[in-house]
Amino acid sequence: MSSPSPLDIALHDRFGLTAFREGQREAAGAVLAGRDLIAVMPTGAGKSLCFQLPALLVPGTMIVISPLIALMKDQVDRLRARGVRAAAIHSGLDPDERRDAALQLQRGELDLLYVAPERLASQRFRQMLEETRPSRLVVDEAHCISQWGHDFRPDYRRLAGLRAQLNIPAAAFTATATPEVRRDIAQQLGLTDPLELVTGFERPNLTLAVELCRGRADKERALRQLIGDLGTPGIVYAATRKHVEHWVGVLRSLGVKAGGYHAGLADAERRRVQEDFQSGRLDVIAATNAFGMGIDKSDIRFVAHADLPGSVESYYQEAGRAGRDGLPARCTLLFSGADLRTQEFFLAGGNPEPATFRRVWRMLGDGASDEEVEDRIGPDAMARAAARTAARVLRRAAEHRGVALGEGEPPVDLTARQSKQQRDRERLDTMVRYAYGRGCRTRFIYDYFAGGARGGHAPHCGTCDVCLGWRRGTGRPITDDEYERVRIALSAVGRLSGRFGLERVAQVLVGSQSREVIDRGLDRIPTYGKLSGATLDQIRDLLNLLADAGLIERHGIEGGRPGAFVLALSDAGRAVAMGKERPELPFPDAAPAPAPRKRGKSGAMLAGAADPGLVERLRSWRAEEAQRRRVPAYVIFHDSTLAALAEHRPQSRAALLAVRGLGPAKLEAYGDALLELLAT
Ligand code: ADP
Ligand code: ZN
Secondary structure (H helix, E strand, O other): OOOOOHHHHHHHHHEEEEEEOOOHHHHHHHHOOOOOOOEEOOOOOOOOHHHHHHHHHHHEEEEEEEEOOOHHHHHHHHHHHHOOEEEEEEEOOOOOHHHHHHHHHHHHOOOEEEEHHHHHHHHHHHHHHHHOOOOEEEEEOHHHHOOOOOOOOOHHHHHHHHHHHHHEEEEEEEEOHHHHHHHHHHHOOOOOOOOOEEEEOOOOOOOEEEEEHHHHHHHHHHHHHHHHHHOOOOEOOOOOOHHHHHHHHHHHHOOOOOOOOOOOHHHHHHHHHHHHHOOOOOEEEEEOOOOOOOOOOOOOEEEEEEOOOOHHEEEEEEHHHOOOOOEEEEEEEEOOOOOOHHHHHHHHOOOHHHHHHHHHHHHOOOOOOOHHHHHHHHHHHHHHHHHHHHHHHHHHHHHHHOOOOOOOOOOOOOOHHHHHHHHHHHHHHHHHHHHOOOOOOOHHHHHHHHHOOOOOOOOOOOOOOOOOOOOOOEEEEEEHHHHHHHHHHHHHHHHHOOOOOOHHHHHHHHHHOOOHHHHOOOHHHHHHHHHOOOOOHHHHHHHHHHOOOOEEEEEEOOOOHHHHHEEOHHHHHHHHHOOOOEEEEHHHOOOOOOOOOOOOOHHHOOOOOOOOHHHHHHHHHHHHHHEEEEOHHHOOHHHHHHHHHHOOOOOOOHHHHHHHOOOOOHHHHHHHHHHHHHOO
C-alpha cells in the first residue's frame, strides 16, 4: 500500500475520521490540486469535508459562499473547535464582528471564510476579497446560481463576476443538480474543464417505495402500515398547511405524538416543534417543504410524502433525510392521481401568464393593495394565486430596479418566466414518471442526477420496492376470459395510440355516449363498447393494471397539463394485442398474498420451514452476503423469502423467480449462489 497522502493525514489528525466516504477523496483531491470541480452529493453525504480538508493544506484563505446563514455559525464553531481558523461574514453579525472577520482575512489569519451571497453586492467587499488573494472559491448550494434549478437566488448571479475578478480555481457543491443545471453552473462560474463528480446517491439502507393510493383513506392506511413496520421517528411531508393539519390529526388519532410544521406558524412555534422532534418529545412531524433545512436527526426511520412533490430534486432531498444513521429506513411516496390537481394549482399559481403580469402591473400602478388586486381578479382560486404571485414578483422587481409601479412595461423578463414555467412542468412530469415507474427506483434517481457524469453507479439497487418485488404480485396465468378482455383493451389503446388519455379510452371501451366520444367519432372504432359489461371504474383499473404491467405506456403531452398522459402500446403490449403472447397478470381475484412488508421477527417466520438445516445455511449465507455488501441482511432477502426458499426448494432460475421477494435483479445477483445452496 502506498503511504498515506496529506489528505489522509489531515482526515485522521485534524478531523479524527478514519476513512473517506464515497467521492470525498476525489473531490478534496481536485480542490487541493486546484482543478475546477462540480460535485453533486446528496445532503448529509459529507460535502463540507471536501473543501475543509484541503483548506488546511492550501496556503491562503478559501472563500466559501453559502446561502444558509443559520448553518454558517454552526460550521464555523465546529471548525474552530478543531483548531481550524475559520470565520464568517454575513448580515446576521453585528458590524464589530464583521470587521473582526475582515481584519483576520486581511492579516492572512484564516483558512476558511464563509460569506453570504448578499455581501457580494458591495463593490468594496469584492475589492477587499480580491486584494487578500484568496486561494480557492467554493460555492455551496451551487444550484442556486441557475435559473434552471429549483431554488434560484438572484444574489448568486454575482458569483460569475466574482469568479472572473478573483481568477482562482473554483469548486461548486450541490445536493441537487441535473445535468442541465450542472452545465449552467459550469458556464456561469466560468469553470475550465471541471471534474464532474456525482456520488453518494446510493443509500443502501433506504428503501424507496411508491404506494399507489386511491384517495385519503388509502393513504391513511398506508401510513399506518408504514409506522407499524418501521416505527418512529418519521416525517410526513404534505403540500399545504391544511394537509399538514389533516395529517397531524390522523397521526394523533393513531396515538402517535405528532406535531405540525409549516410557514404559517410563528417562528417561536416552529422552533419549538423542531426542538421537540429533535429531542424525541415528538415522534412524527407532519410538515410542508419548509421543514428540514438544517435538521440534524440521524435516526429518522421513514419519510412519507402524502402529496406529490413538484420535482425529483425536492423529493430526493426530503426523502434523503431518512436513515442518516445507516440503519434501515423507508422513503414512501403515497401517490394518487388526484394529487396532480394540487400540483397543477401550484404550477399555475406560481407562474402567472404574461397577460396577468401586465394586468396586475397596471393595478399596482393605480395603487391597489395585494388584497385589492386579488379581489379585482375575481373568485377563481388559481387566478387569484397567480395574481398574488405576480404582485409579489412585480413589487420586488420594481424596487430592485427603482421604477415606479405601473410605469411602462412590467419590469420582469416575461420570456424567461415562460421558460421557467415550461421547466417546472417538465420537472413535475418527471416526478410523475417516478411515481408511475416500474423500474428500479434508485436507478431512476441516479440516472436523473448523474446522467453521464463520473461517480458511483447504481445498477439494480436490490432495496427499492420494485427490486424487492413488493409491488403487486408477480402475476398469475390468466383465464381465457381475462385474456380476451386484455386484448380488447389493448386493441383500443393501439387504435387510439398516442392521442388519448386513460379516461377517453375507458369511455370508448364502455361504449359511452358522451360528447367527447361521439364528436370525435370514437364510437366508430371496432372496440367501441366491447367492454360494456364492465363499469368505467373496472375498465380504468384494467388499463392501469396493464400500464403497471408494462403493456401500456403513459406518455406525457408536450405543452399539456402536467401529469396528463396519453396511452400507447408498448412492444410487449402489441404482442399481446395481436395474440402472440399471453401474459401473466396480477388480477385481483387471484388474491395475491400481501406484500412482505413485515420485518421478520428473527426467525419467527422461519419456524415452520421444512428443513431447519437448510434454513440455517440460507441464513448464514445471507449474513455473509450482507457483510460483504455492507447492507443490512433484510436488504438481501427478507426472512419470509428465505422461508419460502426453504419450503419450496426451487431448482431452476425460473422456479426461483416464482418466489415472492425474488425479482429479476435478485435472480441476477444471487441466483447461482442460491441454486447451489438449494441443491445440497
Ligand atoms: P452535507 O454538506 O453533504 O450535507 P456535511 O458535510 O454536513 O454534509 O456532513 C454530514 C455529516 O457527515 C457531518 O456530521 C460530518 O461530520 C459527517 N462526515 C462527513 N464525512 C465523513 C467521513 N468521511 N466519515 C465520517 N463522518 C463524516
Ligand atoms: Zn431498486
